[in-house]
Amino acid sequence: MSLSRKDKGPAGDLSPYVPDTSAILTGKIDLLSMNCVLPSAVLGEIRKGKMGRIMENSAFNVRIMSPSSTFLNRIAEAARLTGDLPFLSQVDMEILAVALEIHGKVISDDYSMQNVCSSMGIEYMGCGIDSIKSNITWGYVCKGCGAKFENMMAECRVCGHNITRYPLNQDRARSQ
Numbered sequence: 544m545s546l547s548r549k550d551k552g553p554a555g556d557l558s559p560y561v562p563d564t565s566a567i568l569t570g571k572i573d574l575l576s577m578n579c580v581l582p583s584a585v586l587g588e589i590r591k592g593k594m595g596r597i598m599e600n601s602a603f604n605v606r607i608m609s610p611s612s613t614f615l616n617r618i619a620e621a622a623r624l625t626g627d628l629p630f631l632s633q634v635d636m637e638i639l640a641v642a643l644e645i646h647g648k649v650i651s652d653d654y655s656m657q658n659v660c661s662s663m664g665i666e667y668m669g670c671g672i673d674s675i676k677s678n679i680t681w682g683y684v685c686k687g688c689g690a691k692f693e694n695m696m697a698e699c700r701v702c703g704h705n706i707t708r709y710p711l712n713q714d715r716a717r718s719q
């Protein structure tokens with residue numbers, strides 16, 4: 544697939560991409576030529592690995608920013624409403640908040656992140672598996688006894704095992 548595009552953002556410029564760590568690690572994203580903004584938390588994750596050494600040795604010229612608490616709070620509130628909050632890491636939240644703040648386009652294969660983007664009108668794209676086309680409705684199922692629930696809960700009220708979730712309206716999607 545191609546990551547290039549010609550559409551213009553609201554300001555007339557190409558809106559910047561905000562890739563998550565795993566998107567960068569696929570190697571499909573050309574940080575040197577694409578207009579990317581990295582949340583500082585993503586840079587922190589990348590620097591732990593091989594890609595970090597590559598980036599420090601090259602003419603790495605990507606904007607780094609930390610989201611303001613205003614936008615982090617808006618993401619947290621939206622994620623609470625969609626039910627995705629328990630599935631988002633702090634780094635995930637920062638990616639979404641940066642994208643919201645700068646009208647960027649998130650690159651992530653994470654269903655929870657895509658779902659929050661969809662609910663908030665943030666542009667997003669996947670980089671490996673197909674991205675979801677609309678909001679996922681989740682069902683919840685016990686890992687122990689298989690009981691199904693409509694709402695997330697800390698543990699199964701039948702047997703006490705952990706609950707996981709699965710998409711009710713996506714044929715190809717997987718549970719997380």
Ligand SMILES: [Zn+2]
Pocket residue numbers: 685686687688689690699700701702703704
């Ligand atoms: Zn159970």
